Amino acid sequence: MVENRPILDFICHLILIVGVAIVVFPVYLAVIASTHGAFDFMSGLIPMLPGDQAIANYSTMLGTGISTSGTPPFLPMMLNSLLMALGVAVGKIAISILSAFAIVYFRFPFRALAFWLIFITLMLPVEVRIMPTFKVVSDLGLLNSYGGLIMPLIASATATFLFRQFFLTVPDELLEAARVDSAGPMKFFWDILVPLSRTNMAALFVILFVLGWNQYLWPLLVTTDPRYYTVVMGIKRMAAVADSYPQWNLVMAGVVLALVPPVLVVIFMQRLFIKGLVETEK
Amino acid sequence: MQSKRTVFPNKVLPYMLLLPQMAVTVVFFLWPAGQTLLSSFQRQDPFGLKTTFVWFDNYTRLFKDPHYVGSLGATAVFSIATAVVSIGMALILALAVDRMVRSARVYTTLIVWPYAVAPAVAGVLWWFMFNPTIGIFAFLIRKAGYDWNHTLHSTDAMILIVLAASWKQVSYNFLFFVAGLQAIPASLKEAAAIDGAGPLKRFWTIIFPLLSPTTFFLLVINVVYAMFDTFGIIDATTQGGPAQSTNILVYKVYEDGFIGLNLGSSAAQSALLMIIVIALTVVQFRFVERQVQY
Numbered sequence: 111m112v113e114n115r116p117i118l119d120f121i122c123h124l125i126l127i128v129g130v131a132i133v134v135f136p137v138y139l140a141v142i143a144s145t146h147g148a149f150d151f152m153s154g155l156i157p158m159l160p161g162d163q164a165i166a167n168y169s170t171m172l173g174t175g176i177s178t179s180g181t182p183p184f185l186p187m188m189l190n191s192l193l194m195a196l197g198v199a200v201g202k203i204a205i206s207i208l209s210a211f212a213i214v215y216f217r218f219p220f221r222a223l224a225f226w227l228i229f230i231t232l233m234l235p236v237e238v239r240i241m242p243t244f245k246v247v248s249d250l251g252l253l254n255s256y257g258g259l260i261m262p263l264i265a266s267a268t269a270t271f272l273f274r275q276f277f278l279t280v281p282d283e284l285l286e287a288a289r290v291d292s293a294g295p296m297k298f299f300w301d302i303l304v305p306l307s308r309t310n311m312a313a314l315f316v317i318l319f320v321l322g323w324n325q326y327l328w329p330l331l332v333t334t335d336p337r338y339y340t341v342v343m344g345i346k347r348m349a350a351v352a353d354s355y356p357q358w359n360l361v362m363a364g365v366v367l368a369l370v371p372p373v374l375v376v377i378f379m380q381r382l383f384i385k386g387l388v389e390t391e392k
Numbered sequence: 393m394q395s396k397r398t399v400f401p402n403k404v405l406p407y408m409l410l411l412p413q414m415a416v417t418v419v420f421f422l423w424p425a426g427q428t429l430l431s432s433f434q435r436q437d438p439f440g441l442k443t444t445f446v447w448f449d450n451y452t453r454l455f456k457d458p459h460y461v462g463s464l465g466a467t468a469v470f471s472i473a474t475a476v477v478s479i480g481m482a483l484i485l486a487l488a489v490d491r492m493v494r495s496a497r498v499y500t501t502l503i504v505w506p507y508a509v510a511p512a513v514a515g516v517l518w519w520f521m522f523n524p525t526i527g528i529f530a531f532l533i534r535k536a537g538y539d540w541n542h543t544l545h546s547t548d549a550m551i552l553i554v555l556a557a558s559w560k561q562v563s564y565n566f567l568f569f570v571a572g573l574q575a576i577p578a579s580l581k582e583a584a585a586i587d588g589a590g591p592l593k594r595f596w597t598i599i600f601p602l603l604s605p606t607t608f609f610l611l612v613i614n615v616v617y618a619m620f621d622t623f624g625i626i627d628a629t630t631q632g633g634p635a636q637s638t639n640i641l642v643y644k645v646y647e648d649g650f651i652g653l654n655l656g657s658s659a660a661q662s663a664l665l666m667i668i669v670i671a672l673t674v675v676q677f678r679f680v681e682r683q684v685q686y
Contacts, residue, residue: 122488134516180468216406242424262420326624372508
């Protein structure tokens with residue numbers, strides 16, 4: 111701090127408190143709504159204080175879902191989301207650390223071409239190639255499968271760049287020492303590079319886990335079988351029907367269930383999260 | 393292309409290492425993208441039996457289609473408004489946090505978490521608050537004398553999606569601004585303070601110019617975010633309505649392709665989107681290179 115200005119400090123605190131209130135309010139409202147019974151909304155205005163139906167609502171959502179709107183129970187959907195998030199995160203990290211290793215530690219024909227092909231994927235988000243990607247996945251018989259949910263999302267230019275950038279900063283002496291000790295490339299990779307990259311992998315994992323959990327359009331397209339629904343798309347299905355037959359308390363309980371896991375990951379791994387976010391984008 | 397001074401001599405191994413990523417890239421990225429380009433030059437008859445090559449006909453039709461031109465406009469309004477709102481709010485919060493010593497960490501944690509909320513879930517949350525029948529904000533706005541209804545008024549719908557999209561993006565911008573502010577040497581601010589510059593003057597003459605690379609970078613990132621990552625928000629709130637007023641490009645591609653089954657037109661729209669992404673990526677990378685010398 112440059113100088114002592116109590117009034118300015120007070121204004122800053124005020125700004126932050128208002129800002130935090132704006133950020134927290136939508137979720138606060140959802141949590142409150144999820145603790146009420148279905149009839150508490152009939153008055154036309156949402157209550158602002160917690161009700162007493164929390165346990166009933168959450169156990170309904172986790173165990174049975176809303177049968178009238180064809181929403182399956184949330185517990186299996188959350189497991190699907192977890193599998194998808196883990197699959198996307200681990201898959202991306204695995205394939206990009208391998209290709210970054212190949213690009214940095216070997217010299218071979220078409221090295222630059224490979225690099226540029228990976229780079230291009232940065233410019234092709236799922237949204238601009240949905241129809242043909244959907245067709246490829248369906249031709250491969252991957253509709254309604256975990257493979258179909260995960261595989262089209264695991265190529266990642268950013269993760270490859272991050273590892274490449276990091277490998278370039280690893281001292282050459284380590285490689286020379288490993289070669290003097292006659293370690294092969296894979297031994298060098300497993301015993302030196304992977305342990306050195308642990309923090310980077312963890313930071314990347316936090317970002318990719320959130321990214322995988324929050325996928326919406328892709329699961330919406332490739333799953334028609336409720337056994338493979340993920341929780342984020344399940345919410346949307348439910349909310350769309352809720353407008354004609356409002357079960358706001360249950361919809362909001364579902365919203366809370368869908369947002370809590372990734373939010374907890376971000377809050378508890380905040381340091382890694384910030385590192386991953388700032389480094390992958392630059 | 394950079395590589396190490398010493399490398400491993402293996403000839404086959406690097407290809408094996410690259411194979412998984414290359415396979416995924418070719419099968420799920422390059423091949424579909426090529427297919428998109430190809431079918432953007434084709435038209436299918438209604439029964440899907442015959443495909444004819446029509447050159448740029450799909451494209452010229454798009455630009456004559458008022459819905460597409462409207463969608464371009466809606467996308468521009470939406471992405472610029474979202475970028476401005478979320479960058480502005482993030483900058484104010486970051487400046488305030490920068491003055492805090494002990495409480496900075498707590499505030500940061502409280503502001504950062506919406507990054508982890510899925511766009512579709514953020515959409516449902518804001519839709520709930522502005523729902524014309526039971527939404528708390530819709531109720532308050534109506535009390536204040538304005539008939540809020542985002543299912544009927546296109547301005548209301550646009551405001552709703554901008555709010556939802558900005559809410560989710562503030563945390564991201566905030567982190568980058570905090571990092572940018574921490575990178576400004578304290579000696580500069582102290583020198584200005586000794587010369588009698590107050591906080592406002594310091595902000596406009598020192599902090600803001602030094603933050604401008606960060607701000608520009610965030611502007612590009614936010615426009616990309618608003619254009620491509622907000623599908624869930626639109627689908628959960630307005631679904632492009634009312635009267636196509638919030639039908640942004642990404643949503644229209646999906647609607648025309650999967651619901652309208654107009655493959656040629658959807659492919660041409662995808663191709664145009666690719667051009668936009670490529671342009672934005674180039675801008676972003678050129679900028680990052682320049683920033684290194686800054």
